[in-house]
Amino acid sequence: MAINDQRDVHTLVTRLAEECEKAGLTATVLSPTRVHVSAGAHSRLTETIRCHPGADEELMWWWSWGEPICPAASIDLAIRHIAHVVAPQGGDR
Incomplete structure (x- = not known):
């Protein structure tokens, strides 16, 4: 079942923020x-x-430039992708 209630979206956003913090972001x-x-x-x-x-009406995480990251239920995967963009390894870019 796709999550489509606004409260569920806010819960997912809050969870993403909490899990990002746990990952050091x-x-x-x-x-x-x-x-x-x-x-x-x-x-x-x-x-x-x-x-x-x-x-397809499934909740997704999206980059600011309009590309999808992954399904919203996949918070661990989202964090890996986000960390790769905001904290790339290998020095300054």
């Missing part, structure tokens, strides 16, 4: 559908992640 819930993520206070790389339905 800095995350702030901006709205019931958006979370801002960075690698820390002095990081130059940040991203605002949104949660909204895809074409």
Whole structure:
């Protein structure tokens, strides 16, 4: 069953922020559908992640540039992708 209730979206966004923090990222819930993520206070790389339905009405995590990340239920996978973007390994980019 797809999660489509606004309260469920807010719960997912809150969980994403909490799990990002546990993974060592800095995350702030901006709205019931958006979370801002960075690698820390002095990081130059940040991203605002949104949660909204895809074409098939399944809730998805989305990048700010409009590309899907993964299904919203896959929070661990989302964090891996987000961390790769905001905290890339190998020095400054």
